[in-house]
Amino acid sequence: MLVSKYIKKWFPVFALPTLAAFCLAFAIPFVMGLYLSFTKFRTVNDATWVGVSNYVTAFTENNDFLHAFWFTIRFTFISAITVNILAFALAMLLTKAIKGTNVFRAVFFLPNLIGGIVLGYIWQLLINGVLGKFFQKDLTYSSAYGFWGLVIVVNWQMIGYMMIIYIAGIQGISTDVLEAADIDAAGFWAKLFQVTIPMLASSITICTFLTVTNCLKMFDQNLALTDGAPRNMTEGLALNIYRTFYNIPNHQGVGQAKAVVFFIVVALIAFLQLRATRSKERDA
Amino acid sequence: MNKATRIVGVSLAAMALLTATACSNTSGGGSGSSSGGGYVYFLNFKPEVADVYSKIVAEYKAETGVDVKVVTAASGTYQQTLTSEMAKSQPPTIFEINGPVGYAQWSSYCADMTNSWLYQHLDDKSLAVSTSSGVWGVPYVEEGYGIIYNDAIMKKYFALPDKAVSITSTDQITSWPLLQQVVQDMTKHKAQLGIQGVFADTSLKPGEDWRWQTHLANVPLFYEFSQDKVDLTKGTPSSIKFTYGDNMKNLFDLYLQNSTTPPTQLGSKTVDDSMAEFALGQAAMVQNGDWAWSQIAGTKGNVVQASDVHMLPLYMGIPGEDKYGIPIGTENYFAINSQASQASQTASLAFLQWLFSSQKGMQFVSSAAPNGLGFIAPFDTFKNGGPSDPLAQEVEKWMNDKSVQSVSWTPFQVMPSQDWKNDFGADLLQYAQGQMPWPTVESSMVSDWSTQAAAAK
Numbered sequence: 056m057l058v059s060k061y062i063k064k065w066f067p068v069f070a071l072p073t074l075a076a077f078c079l080a081f082a083i084p085f086v087m088g089l090y091l092s093f094t095k096f097r098t099v100n101d102a103t104w105v106g107v108s109n110y111v112t113a114f115t116e117n118n119d120f121l122h123a124f125w126f127t128i129r130f131t132f133i134s135a136i137t138v139n140i141l142a143f144a145l146a147m148l149l150t151k152a153i154k155g156t157n158v159f160r161a162v163f164f165l166p167n168l169i170g171g172i173v174l175g176y177i178w179q180l181l182i183n184g185v186l187g188k189f190f191q192k193d194l195t196y197s198s199a200y201g202f203w204g205l206v207i208v209v210n211w212q213m214i215g216y217m218m219i220i221y222i223a224g225i226q227g228i229s230t231d232v233l234e235a236a237d238i239d240a241a242g243f244w245a246k247l248f249q250v251t252i253p254m255l256a257s258s259i260t261i262c263t264f265l266t267v268t269n270c271l272k273m274f275d276q277n278l279a280l281t282d283g284a285p286r287n288m289t290e291g292l293a294l295n296i297y298r299t300f301y302n303i304p305n306h307q308g309v310g311q312a313k314a315v316v317f318f319i320v321v322a323l324i325a326f327l328q329l330r331a332t333r334s335k336e337r338d339a
Numbered sequence: 340m341n342k343a344t345r346i347v348g349v350s351l352a353a354m355a356l357l358t359a360t361a362c363s364n365t366s367g368g369g370s371g372s373s374s375g376g377g378y379v380y381f382l383n384f385k386p387e388v389a390d391v392y393s394k395i396v397a398e399y400k401a402e403t404g405v406d407v408k409v410v411t412a413a414s415g416t417y418q419q420t421l422t423s424e425m426a427k428s429q430p431p432t433i434f435e436i437n438g439p440v441g442y443a444q445w446s447s448y449c450a451d452m453t454n455s456w457l458y459q460h461l462d463d464k465s466l467a468v469s470t471s472s473g474v475w476g477v478p479y480v481e482e483g484y485g486i487i488y489n490d491a492i493m494k495k496y497f498a499l500p501d502k503a504v505s506i507t508s509t510d511q512i513t514s515w516p517l518l519q520q521v522v523q524d525m526t527k528h529k530a531q532l533g534i535q536g537v538f539a540d541t542s543l544k545p546g547e548d549w550r551w552q553t554h555l556a557n558v559p560l561f562y563e564f565s566q567d568k569v570d571l572t573k574g575t576p577s578s579i580k581f582t583y584g585d586n587m588k589n590l591f592d593l594y595l596q597n598s599t600t601p602p603t604q605l606g607s608k609t610v611d612d613s614m615a616e617f618a619l620g621q622a623a624m625v626q627n628g629d630w631a632w633s634q635i636a637g638t639k640g641n642v643v644q645a646s647d648v649h650m651l652p653l654y655m656g657i658p659g660e661d662k663y664g665i666p667i668g669t670e671n672y673f674a675i676n677s678q679a680s681q682a683s684q685t686a687s688l689a690f691l692q693w694l695f696s697s698q699k700g701m702q703f704v705s706s707a708a709p710n711g712l713g714f715i716a717p718f719d720t721f722k723n724g725g726p727s728d729p730l731a732q733e734v735e736k737w738m739n740d741k742s743v744q745s746v747s748w749t750p751f752q753v754m755p756s757q758d759w760k761n762d763f764g765a766d767l768l769q770y771a772q773g774q775m776p777w778p779t780v781e782s783s784m785v786s787d788w789s790t791q792a793a794a795a796k
Contacts, residue, residue: 098426183607195606282545286765302757304795
């Protein structure tokens, strides 16, 4: 009673700065962006209304946008699975009583602290070095090289972070439950699938959410590693939008429309994924 | 509790105050100039001379008392920077466009410069970006590109007893067959000449392919447009034929087959790699422009002497090409922001006039980097005293050679979009890798031109 009175009284004082920041940095740009997608504009305060024609152009002008869409979906599907499996495996390994687990955790986490552009360029050198030495080729030779290159880079970058979340989850599982499973003579796999994984459902929700959305939005790794080569075959959605915006005259509005479509796609997929994994969560 | 309320209240008020002052600061900035309420803000395109501009504006301030703000966009981000700067309350008053396509994008921001000092004193008025209703961009630098060669290595070749040609020096190469013969024969004598390839690598990494998709392709398009009498003042033609595509292939093949690098590895090579190979004496020739001298001279371990670098035209076997020299032109045009106040526009033009006509200003323009801009300025005030940079001198030599005309840069300025260039570059890479036959490169480039030209409208 008393508490809620205080909350009521103090609410505006504490919420206002955050709310103002939220409006300035998110709500206003978002609404403006939505508006601009229906206009032809050169700078953001100089726009003329053109209706839905930008959306039509985005899909009909050429196949690049749809290609980028499917490329991103394929990439996200594969990366989200590999990142989570590998991160989970590492987490299992590093919660065992082995020497130097803390050192290993730090080592696996480190790539996450390096920016995507830097990682992209480093891996470009590495992959080109290997392809050049053994096949006299480079990343631009085939879109498969670029695709799997991106999968490697993103795995390298995200596994450490997801691993930390899984480790926290695994350490949170009560030993009582695992002991009970031992007494029931459950083997390693039975314990893994019947106890550990179900108990980790909330970690899995978070990790898949983070990997799926990050993969869908991937930009800097894409720009630095392949820049779309060969001929836009490894171009993700974000990179396609960026290039539409800046590389084709009078296409700012089209780029903006693509960005709105992009937002809807990411939000929809993230929502479906959250609903699917949340339903598996239970209170332990 | 009362105390707490007060603290929060005071800090909120402080925050509000801070924001308010910050706002008034931005809107009031630059009004200290003596140009009657106007201001001068130049958004510079060339990062390599950013430091020189800060010296220039300091000098201008000392002489006239007028503040000039110069902001330089990072390499490759000019359009992004310009787009966001233009949306601000104090947008640039002087900005740059890259030719007719740039004008098409920024036409609502370009003021008519017909009566400006800059346009009136332009050597060749046809160089400006203009339409029947006005002049929208005035070039401020002339540049040229061609096949840069290291004469020290070439002399070594011409001294060989078993050379396959009868000519005795590189400047006697005046046609495609001769160029081809010399280059192929040099490849045979690679070991004796101490080079890894005649040409430095054909850099085809995405973003590093402009020497081919833009500069090399300009030459066949130039001959096509002149032959078909295409009017380029209206901007991008709605379609092209690529009549001389096979000729472009001639020279491109020569680059690929007589190179330091196998064609399958060109997708990871950059212009920097290429210029370094030339500077280190691993290659005898490289296609690039006069802006490359600072790169060559700045390479650690550079062996190329300033007196040894010269340029050859891009011969590729097009009928009548012996009457033409190297491609000379510009893609840097000053434009004045028409949406700025009249006072600001006048002040901006006054600054540019000072830069290209006053003693001090002209000295900054023509002395070589890092003390000056090192430009070949196309204004009639620059009659005496050429540039000090050896490649710029070479461009000037070709410009003044009355026996040949220059190939113009206009064809690549009317290429439909960066997107088109990138796609064409990607196809050239696939051709180099042996993954795409030349006829497909040609046909997709021609059909992309039509669709992109229509899209950009």
